[in-house]
Amino acid sequence: MPSYSRARSTASGAQFLDPSVLARIDNLELLARTVVDGFLNGLHRSPYLGFSLDFAEHRPYMPGDDIRRMDWRLFARTDRHYIKLFEAETNSNFAVLLDVSRSMSYGSHEVTKLDYARYLAACLAFFSNRQRDRVGLVTFDHEIVEYVPPSMKHFDTVLHLIARAEAGRPGSLTAPLLQITEHLGRKGILVLISDFYEGPDAVLSAVGLLRARGHDVMVFHVLDPTELEFPFEDASGFEDLETGEQIPVIPGKLRADYTRMVGEHTAELRERFTAQRIDYTLLDTSKPLDLALFQYLTVRERLARKR
Helix, strand or coil: CHHHHHHHHHHCCCCCCCHHHHCCCCCHHHHHHHHHHHHHHHHHCCCCCCCCCCEEEEEECCCCCCHHHECHHHHHHHCCCEEEEECCCCCCEEEEEEECCHHHHCCCCCCCHHHHHHHHHHHHHHHHHHCCCEEEEEEECCCEEEEEEEECCCHHHHHHHHHHCCCCCCCCCHHHHHHHHHHCCCCCEEEEEECCCCCHHHHHHHHHHHHHCCCEEEEEEEECHHHHHCCCCCCEEEECCCCCCEEEECHHHHHHHHHHHHHHHHHHHHHHHHHCCCEEEEEECCCCCHHHHHHHHHHHHHHHHHC
């Protein structure tokens, strides 16, 4: 398995895996484990973040636990194996809300927006499962496609549905997110992954429904590099992936206006999400996942301290 060997050796360092490398790993759980373990190992050697918060309690050792977290002094006194838990590990409800609308199928390189979103969703689900959270999943386009309620027993089902997620139908945010608020009664951590192909008013109105129900909401805005930079040179027809409409474009005349509009769109989303206490991160699908995972750990640490 050469792809795994290369991924494992890359992940052993602090520098993170390239999405094109991840695309060669067929098994989503293996991918998530490789990414998360490599990322956390890098953080443990980093002067910036140890992610070892205040000690909270012990729990009995379970097969698969990291033996580096074993309390050997307690073992010496009791002759039993216990793992140290920290304040961040508080059994939260965690759910990924994954946009599978048609526009997420776009990609200018080895990885589409949906591929990148699936890798991120799997990694966050894996990490949350390791934290002993109750893990759930919602995939949606203009309505809910798949729903798995948060549970300690649903991790394998969540990974299976993430792996088979496909982008096919037009999407919108308001109707499915309203449905989600009705399904997810208990407050928890919600991670929304989307390309947000709607105006800021529509996006904020829809996502605000989740925040209004008391959930801690994180938003990852996933865009292809060509959507951010518009590097095209030749005049041609461009297709709106949501509507199928063909639009004739001369890139040289449009580039400056396009990049300005995208910049304004992302800046307004960031500003308005922040005003609603929703964490926003813009992600380029050609870049490593470390920014997203670091942001997630930072938010979890803040929430743990708040609790």
